[in-house]
Amino acid sequence: MLFVAEEPVSTHRLSEALEVTQGQIEQALEALTQHYRKRGLQLQRMDGRVQLTTAPEAAPYVERFLGLEARVHLSQAALEALAIVAYRQPITRPEVEAIRGVGSDSVLRTLLSAGLIDRVGRADAVGRPFLYGTTPEFLQHFGLQSLDELPPLEQFEEDAKMVRKSS
DSSP: OTTTOOOOEEEHHHHHHHHHHHHHHHHHHHHHHHHHHHEEEEEEETTEEEEEEOOGGHHHHHHHHHOOOOOOOOOHHHHHHHHHHHHHOOOHHHHHHHHHHSOOOOHHHHHHHTTSEEEEOSSTTTTTEEEEEEEEHHHTTTTTGGGGOOOHHHHHHHHHHHHHHOO
């Protein structure tokens, strides 16, 4: 099923299609994760959906074989905005700008065009601004199987304190 799916599939849809329980699907997905671990593939999970993708270590070979452009290179500003979206999603542009302290419209457009973030809804606030969240491409770009693999935010706060003390 995962080989023929064009996009991430919910575990509920898999259980309906295969006429098995959600628990059986989870067991099968865990077995597949272990099976593919050293075979150049991985199961990627996001928001209750699962997708079979190329493992990060195999990506350069696949890109070369398919003649794809190199991965997107992101500026420091883009990485900063992307980290904010990843950890605070769903989040609006004004919220990203409040955290960064600078305008972020062009950076968010860059991340949208790279497919690393997407509009996931609208906030219930004045003007109904877009809410942004990361995409499965974000996970693939950074070699993550799920958002749970992001380092804890506290780790960055501790590192920042250490940098400030040493300067």
